[in-house]
Amino acid sequence: MDITHKVARFQIRNVLRSLWLIIYAIGLALSTMMIIYFTNDSSKVAVSLLTITLVLNPLVSILFGSIYIYNAREFIELVLTQPIERHSIFLGIFLGLVLPFVTVTLVGIGFPLLFSGAIELPLAFSLLMMGILVQIIFVSLASLLTIFISDKSVGLGIAFLVWLTLCWIYDGAILFISFALQDYPIEKVLVILTILNPIDLARISILSKLDTAAMLGITGAIFKSFLDETFGNIISFAVFLGWIFVPLFFAYRKFIHKDF
Secondary structure (H helix, E strand, O other): OHHHHHHHHHHHHHHHOOHHHHHHHHHHHHHHHHHHHHOOOHHHHHHHHHHHHHHHHHHHHHHHHHHHHHHOHHHHHHHHOOOOOHHHHHHHHHHHHHHHHHHHHHHHHHHHHHHHOOOOHHHHHHHHHHHHHHHHHHHHHHHHHHHHOOOHHHHHHHHHHHHHHHHHHHHHHHHHHHHHOOOOOOHHHHHHHHHOOHHHHHHHHHHHHOOOHHHHOHHHHHHHHHHHOHHHHHHHHHHHHHHHHHHHHHHHHHHHHOOO
């Protein structure tokens, strides 16, 4: 753990030295404060912040995470020449990326919400937790892509495609299915398909707390009843953990045996 701590601390210092990450944190804070200032309704504030936490943050997480790991390849090769266990290096690099992203979200979104009192604390906490979980998922995906794909341009292209698929293409496919099979009772199937996408699951979890799920019709009602149950919460949490640890597991296995 001492080696992991040292690698993570070195990574965090390097990431936090990035000027554009600081600019991004300031931009998040300004955007959040503007949303709070120009929106009087707490539900509208939460819905507006969903776009940032579930669309913009994942894009930044997977692209910046991929870029940073690619740029840190020489550092990784140098560290691997030392008598250090690879799992400590891998965990240190991952934590060194995740913690700065979590800090940026807390500073850029959490602090303005906390000090303004624009939305209730339980809702603000849920919004932040969902945003942070999605960030960790996309950093995990970035780790998987960069370990398996050595070519930087190809890796970044696939990273963008992964974000595009989970944020937009997946929803379009579900919408197409719902229209094509609207004469059939497929509400439960749509619920299952939506739960498999972490961004959709996080979005629905927040909307259900705002009583906005009714806008989704029968499917929204099924979502709300599902998420209000203990079993539904367990399944939702398991989906998030799966999206974090499954890519991380395969990235770790590849990292252990990869010839840099």
